[in-house]
Amino acid sequence: MDLKNIEMFLLDMDGTIYLDDILFDGAKDFIDSIIKNHKKYIFMTNNSSKSKIDYINKMKRLGVLCQDDNIFTSGMAMGIYLQENYQDKKVYFLGTTALKEELKLYDVKFVEENPDIVLVGFDRELCYQRLEKACEFLDNGAIFLATNCDLVCPIKDGRYIPDCGSICHMLTLATKKKPTYIGKPNPYMIDILAEKFNVKKENIAVVGDRIYTDITAGYNANVTTICVLSGESTLQTIEESSIKPDYVFNSVKDIIEHI
């Protein structure tokens, strides 16, 4: 096993670094060892319910060093995607206030009528009337974009809550329109970070607990993949999956001795 040539670690958060507000044992040591070895780390999360600032504050609260360049959310990736592909298009939005504020930093133009795009995030402030409107606009031919395909988000005590993917499935069942997801497993977020920090793909590793998002994104982007068993995946789910991670560890703590 050789992870010594990895220069940049792209780390999932929920189920990989923490669960809700509880940092996993050894997660801080893992980050400290990355810093000590002069490597980069970026928390790359599909969770679009919070903004970059929210995450920086959360990591600070949990005692983990996290600066501006250490966070990349699917919401931020959506902002870049809109700038690159749909600048000046009008967007009807289903998402949290935090995500809306984040997207304003990318000059996204929000409207309530006649949009070009229906954009869905992990909307923890979801309102039925907005679903009705979204269906109407999708029926009228609006482009359907979504931050992340996750069906559920894990919270404490083994519970979970419906995530962006579940909201999109509801809209798809109603309209027969499918969204383009910008977050993992789309390799888009990894490609942006590889270019931004000028790191070669062979020197990048994705670390995550979910096969269908984290590991598949790494596979699609052609980087090293590390699955941790601290969240959703078990040895059995990995065995049953057609996409296999390059490495499997019980938790991020066990990666320390290999970097």
Ligand SMILES: [Mg+2]
């Ligand atoms: Mg996760």
